[in-house]
Amino acid sequence: MIGANTLQEFVVARQAEFAGATGDLSRLLTDIGTAAKMVNRHVNRAGLSGILGAHTPDGNGSTNVQGEAQQKLDVYADDTFHRVLQSCLKVGGIVSEEQPGIMHVDHSERGQGKGYGKYVVCIDPLDGSSNIDVNISVGTIFGIHRRRTPLTEPTSMEDFLQPAKDLVAAGYVLYGSSTMLVYSTGCGVHGFTYDPSIGEFFLSHPDMKFPKQAKVYSMNESYLDEAVAGVKPFIKECRKRGLTARYTGALVADFHRNLINGGIYLYPGTDEKPGGKLRMLYEAQPLAFLAHQAGGSTRCHLHDLLYRTPTSLHERTPLFTGNTSEINRLVHSMETAVENITS
Numbered sequence: 187m188i189g190a191n192t193l194q195e196f197v198v199a200r201q202a203e204f205a206g207a208t209g210d211l212s213r214l215l216t217d218i219g220t221a222a223k224m225v226n227r228h229v230n231r232a233g234l235s236g237i238l239g240a241h242t243p244d245g246n247g248s249t250n251v252q253g254e255a256q257q258k259l260d261v262y263a264d265d266t267f268h269r270v271l272q273s274c275l276k277v278g279g280i281v282s283e284e285q286p287g288i289m290h291v292d293h294s295e296r297g298q299g300k301g302y303g304k305y306v307v308c309i310d311p312l313d314g315s316s317n318i319d320v321n322i323s324v325g326t327i328f329g330i331h332r333r334r335t336p337l338t339e340p341t342s343m344e345d346f347l348q349p350a351k352d353l354v355a356a357g358y359v360l361y362g363s364s365t366m367l368v369y370s371t372g373c374g375v376h377g378f379t380y381d382p383s384i385g386e387f388f389l390s391h392p393d394m395k396f397p398k399q400a401k402v403y404s405m406n407e408s409y410l411d412e413a414v415a416g417v418k419p420f421i422k423e424c425r426k427r428g429l430t431a432r433y434t435g436a437l438v439a440d441f442h443r444n445l446i447n448g449g450i451y452l453y454p455g456t457d458e459k460p461g462g463k464l465r466m467l468y469e470a471q472p473l474a475f476l477a478h479q480a481g482g483s484t485r486c487h488l489h490d491l492l493y494r495t496p497t498s499l500h501e502r503t504p505l506f507t508g509n510t511s512e513i514n515r516l517v518h519s520m521e522t523a524v525e526n527i528t529s
């Protein structure tokens with residue numbers, strides 16, 4: 187892609203490869219890049235700009251729809267992405283980890299043309315926010331679906347409750363030692379590194395693929411004993427095979443490292459929480475889409491997560507994602523464990 191070095195240049199240049207592309211998705215992806223720059227500025231100076239710590243609107247803490255304590259940066263990131271996406275004529279509705287329901291975006295209210303945009307966005311504005319106060323990486327995860335309902339109507343559940351295989355685009359922003367935006371529109375996975383001195387994302391990782399060999403497994407091993415059958419023997423086998431354990435408490439950071447170095451991320455269901463912790467719409471599904479595009483695989487226990495249709499906006503799911511060879515080993519271990527239990 188000669189000359190397409192910035193995110194905007196690259197997105198527009200690749201748009202030409204889609205027959206009938208109108209530029210709407212390119213505009214939406216560019217707007218997400220803009221919101222990421224705004225959030226990045228605050229994440230990088232959180233300690234200086236009084237934006238660390240819990241969100242206390244009335245002197246008390248606040249919790250999101252998940253019942254999780256909200257950090258100030260959670261609220262800032264959610265507000266920022268909402269504000270930018272709301273002004274994008276291509277967006278008809280938004281579902282966010284930080285909001286209970288669908289946020290409809292009616293452009294006719296602001297005299298900006300008729301009705302609602304043709305895309306919906308599912309977003310975790312700031313994933314791993316408990317890492318903020320201790321200066322460890324955090325991230326944003328997003329998925330974009332084409333609406334299924336008429337654009338003259340407000341967005342509805344069926345616009346959002348779609349399988350990951352039907353995503354139009356997905357990606358993440360990693361606010362780490364450097365800030366990166368990684369996305370796919372179904373034609374490979376491409377990574378861009380932010381240069382704050384210029385205020386642009388530059389193409390740094392074209393066509394990202396999982397390496398053939400995995401080096402890492404990522405799991406909070408305090409849950410190992412209660413994990414679904416087959417996970418524990420798999421982890422023991424990983425250790426024997428010399429895989430290194432790395433777990434940051436931020437899904438985006440663990441996924442990104444495993445995409446570059448080769449690895450598998452596991453957040454299984456347990457006896458107490460069979461549905462696991464992570465959310466389908468704005469954590470598991472976008473990463474499943476990216477993993478597939480990068481030659482990897484994703485399972486929610488034994489099922490291929492790409493084909494699972496969510497039944498609610500904040501549905502949780504067990505999540506195993508990474509190198510296909512590791513996913514296949516894990517699935518074999520879980521199937522064997524089930525056979526042993528039932529035989």
Ligand code: P6P
Pocket residue numbers: 313314315406435436437438463464
């Ligand atoms: P635990 C962050 O809250 C998150 O959603 C993921 O980013 C992360 O991988 C996981 O939960 C951490 O959960 O239970 O290990 O603290």
